[in-house]
Amino acid sequence: MKSTQLKLGAAALGTSALLAMGAMGVAAGVSSxxxxxxxxxxxxxxxxxxxxxxxxxxxETPVAVPEVTAEPAPTG
Structure with missing residues (x-):
């Protein structure tokens, strides 16, 4: 019994919150x-x-050529 009453109360609370948010949304849309x-x-x-x-x-500079300052990697 208590579980059924709790579920019914939660459903009523959720429905009223949903309706309140919808009403506030409509009011905000109309006023803006x-x-x-x-x-x-x-x-x-x-x-x-x-x-x-x-x-x-x-x-003025058709091609940029960077100066190479690194040494080649050793091979061997």
Whole structure:
């Protein structure tokens, strides 16, 4: 008998918690939808330090060749 009453109480508590969370979710969704306002976008400007240049037709360094400083591994 006690086990059945405990299960029934737990089921009732879980159901009421589920319904409360659903109601809070609906209320939050409705209030956030009503508060949306359109924000004007700011004007896009270039700063005073911005310079506009074109890229050179060829890179100044066509191929980078690193300096080799390691000794070869010994074979033998």
């Amino acid at each position: 939808a009503q508060e949306e306002t359109e924000v004007p976008s700011p004007e896009i400007t270039l700063g005073e330090t911005t310079t506009s240049t074109t890229a050179p037709p060829e890179p």
